[in-house]
Amino acid sequence: MKKHHAKKLFSSSLLALAIACSALNAQAKDTVKIAFVGPLTGGNSAVGIGGRNSTDLAVKLANENPKNKYHYELVVLDDECKPNIGVQVVTKIASDKSIIGSVSHYCSAVAMSALDIYKKFGLPMITWGTVLPDITYGQKIAEIHRVNGTMVNQNEVAAEFMTKLGYKTWAILHDTTDYGKGHNKYFSEYLTKDGGKILGTFGVTADQQDFTAELTKVKELNPEVVYFGGLTPIGVRIRAQMERLGLKAQFEGTSGIRSDSYIESLGNDLAEGTLTFNEGAPLEKMPKGEEFKAAYARYGYDQPYEAYGPFAFAAADLIIQAIEKVGPNRKEVTDELARTRDVDTLVGRVTFDDHGQNIIPLITKYVVQDGKWVIWEESDYGTGKRKLKGL
Amino acid sequence: MSLDIFSQYLINCLMLGMIYAMVAVGFTLFFGVLDVIQFAHGDVLMAGGFGALVAYAATQAVGIANSWVQLLLMVVSTTVMTAALGALVARFLVLPLRNAPPLNTLLITLMMGMVLREAVRLVYPNGSNPQPFPSLLPHDAWRVGGLDLRVDSLILLVVGLLLIAGLHLLITRSKLGLAIRAVAQDGETARVMGINFNRIVLLTFGLGSAMGALGGVMRGLYYTEITFDVGLLLGVIGFAAAILGGLGNLYGAILGGFLFAVLQAIGAVALPVLLPDFPSAYKDVFAFTVVIVLIGWKPTGLIAEKTSERV
Secondary structure, eight states, rough: HHHHHHHHHHHHHHHHHHHHHHHHHHHHHHHEEEEEOOSSSSSSSSHHHHHHHHHHHHHHHHHHHTTTEEEEEEEEETTTTTTHHHHHHHHHHHHOTTTEEEEEEOOHHHHHHHHHHHHHHHEEEEESSSOHHHHTSOOTTTTESSSSSSHHHHHHHHHHHHHHHTTOEEEEEEESHHHHHHHHHHHHHHHHTOOOEEEEEEEOTTTOOOOOOOOOOOOOOOOOOEEEEHHHHHHHHHOOOOOOOHHHHHHHEOOGGGGGHHHHHHHHHHHHOOEEEEEEEGGGSSSSSSHHHHHHHHHHHOOOOTHHHHHHHHHHHHHHHHHHHSOOOOHHHHHHHOOOOOOEEEEEOOOTTTTBBBOOOOOEEEEEEEEEEEGGGHHHHHHHHSOOOTT | OHHHHHHHHHHHHHHHHHHHHHHHHHHHHHHHSOOOTTTTHHHHHHHHHHHHHHHHHHHHHTTOOOOHHHHHHHHHHHHHHHHHHHHHIIIIGGGGGTTTEEEHHHHHHHHHHHHHHHHHHHHSTTSSEEEEOOSOOOOOOOOOTTTEEEEEHHHHHHHHHHHHHHHHHHHSSSSSHHHHHHHHHHHHHHTTOOHHHHHHHHHHHHHHHHHHHHHHHHHHHSSSSOOOHHHHHHHHHHHHHHHHTTTTTTTHHHHHHHHHHHHHHHIIIIIHHTTTTTGGHHHHHHHHHOOOOOOOTTOOOSSSSSSSOOO
16 A cells, blocks of 8 residues: 555656656747637638648647747637638737747638738738639738649649540639639639630629529530539538539539538538549648648547648748747748748648749649549549549 | 429529528517517527437437438427427527517527527537538439429428418417417407416417428428528528518518519529629629618518507
């Protein structure tokens, strides 16, 4: 009994010592704050939470690294994918001088409305999921960077790929935010250039639930492909309602619907054959991909990192690397990020051009096969074993 | 436009109008008996849909495979649950505020709606995303020309019409309906006549919420998905439909619901054809504008109550 007691005492004092040591260790390093902003509530929160978890992981891994000079703390804010909320939360982090950099925004419309705040307060940000070109190319703001590609590249590849498959006629649905309108604009532009014919274009609102009127009109037009420029929640509804109306066209989305939730919400049968186009190489193909997956699993996040988690991770990593190099100073970090050339990250090499845009030529094509997003070239569709609709 | 495509539009409008009407009926019942606007009604409908999903999961867990039995259990359990929820809202939020300014009731139910919405989002696993709703009705389709007539759409349509007709009979022919109408006309006098006022109010809220829940299940079966925030827009549209028809009038609510669906379809399809520069995205702008004009023209609604209500 006594022996047991002594053992307990010993182990608990050891534990106390360990805690004291680690506290000492943490104290020895200055704490630097970085922020994460994304949609954590509302229809797009699945992707937002994936991004948040991935950013959190980058911060935790940085804190695990004994070589790092600073201890990092993550400040998480929810922009709800709404521009008015985005402006509020960005003002909040920008006016907090202890925050040195921000991993910001999945929704392009939110980023657009908040750009000037980053500029005004000199807060360097890297956007991890927005694809509207104007965010980086609309004006030249030193503080704004983007790790992922833009919708221009994505739609150029999409239009060329689809016309080469032999499709000739399209109906376009898009949401009426900057995001959806951008997709419509670039896809229509490239599609017309590649010889595709657009039979009808329909704008839909971001909270619309019933699409039967638009889709019945589409049915009347009888296109070979229905293209949708928008995000997962509406993508799910449109695909489900196409089925109800007996619309047999091929369904083609954009990076906005490439989430696990798209397939979960629709079920494997309805999701089967849906196409999307994403910037960057798939995680499995990246040298650090397996490492990321293992670390993500180790920390036990209960929701998946989704399609844009790796970009958020890479963005956080770039900010942390810059702070390690030049210290916690917004101006210096902004200058350091501008010098990013061929840096190895989770999503491949990153080079920011003079607008802060990462120049990745690579676009990956995905198709849903048996309830999973499969890279086109590796899918049964790519190898010819299965056929898309109407081919 | 060919006849088959036109029929397709007609079915779409009927289905959508039915769902709107079922929400609007709730608004109008609540306003009728208590002169209050229960703004959480859209979210009560959503809760009904999610209640059905939970019941579905439960039937699967105990190994019931027959889809008709599953559907029956879903409908019964969610109707009971949502009726109880509606009665609770009436008992603890609406009735205590009877003598307070009506604005208070409106605000408190608005907040209740938000509580319901966020609670479902947070509590339901992966609740932020659209949830697949099991399509339990047979989905064979008859192809008539370009029209795909699905059996489940037809069943939903018929069931919806039967429900509305049933509610009508309940209100006009039954003793309970008589009591509801009496309370609606004059609460004080009804009380003097020996009607238990509080009980009738609770029953009416239960009844209206149960209609909402059935609307939620029908919506789920029709669209095969449900999201935590569907109640928001449905609530606004249902309320607009109830006002348009004449708040407090059952037929008005039904008429308003169908009218709104038709307006949306015209805005989405007919106008872009007539005016090439009119994008279909303006369908809600168009529908609500027409509603504003109609309400301006007939402030008490298309089917006004015989005696003017103080609002």
